[in-house]
Amino acid sequence: MDGINGNCIFCRIIQKDIPYAIIYENDKFLAFMDKYPINHGHTLIVPKQHYSNILEMPFEIVGEMYSLVPRLAKAITSVIESDGFNINQNNGKSANQIVPHVHVHIVPRYSAEKVKGQWPTRKIAKMQELQDLAQKITASLAHNYE
Template sequence: MTDNNCIFCKIAGGEIPSATVYEDSDFRVILDLGPASRGHALILPKEHFKDLCELDESVAAKVLPLAGKVGAAMKEVLGCSGFNVVQNNGETAGQTVFHFHVHIIPRYEGGPAMVTWTPGNADSTELAEISDSLKEAMKS
C-alpha cells in the first residue's frame, strides 16, 4: 500500500525522478538531496510505513542486508573508510518525512563528527527499573 500524499512513496514508485543507485521489487535506494556527506543514500521501501513500529516484518528482514550491500559499494566506489546506518522514528528523533527510511552515510577519514553523543551515567537501580518496565511492556 502507498500513500498518495507521501513524497517518499512517489519517489520510491518512480513518479518523482531521483538519483537511484539500486532498485528491486521492495525498495528504491536514492542519493539524498541534502547529504550529510558525499554519497549519502536513503533506502526507501516501496510500501508506505510511517516508521519502524509500523514496518512489516518481511520488509524489515531485508533492510539491514541491503544497507550492508549499499555500504560495501560505498567503501569500494567512494573510498570511504566506514559508514553509518541511521534510522529516525518520530519528530523528536529527527524524522522529517513520515515514511520509514534508512540513511546510509559514508564516513571519510578526517571528516566531520556525525552521529555521536557523550555517554551519560545511569545507576544500577535506575537501569533495573527501566529494564523491568520495558520487559513488561514488550510482553504484549
C-alpha cells in the first residue's frame, strides 16, 4: 500500500505485521486499543496513510477521521461503563506526540478517579485482555450500526 512508512510502529500495526487489539477498520482508518492505556478502554484512531501530523492531512480526511470518534466512543464507553471520555490529538514532540503518525486518542474517564482533572498514570496492558475487550467493543459497534 502507498503511504506506508516501514519504520513506523502504527504503519506496521495497519499492515498487521504485529498482533494488536483492533476494534474497527475501514478502507481509510484503523482503531485499536492503546498498549499503554491511560485508562481501561483507551483507544487510538489512525489514518491508514502515513501522515506525521494533522497539518499533512487533507481537510476532508481529517473530517472523516473525526466523524468516527463519536461512533467509536459510544461503543467504548457503553462496553466499559465509563462516565465520560477525553478526545486528544497531539502534534509534535513538544505537544507529547510520541508516535509520529497521526492518531486520535479516546480516553475513557471515571467519576471515581482519585485526582480529578489530572491524567491517570499510564499502564502496560496484557494483549489478551485488550483483545478480549476489543471483541466486546466490536460486537457493540455491530449492534449499534448494523
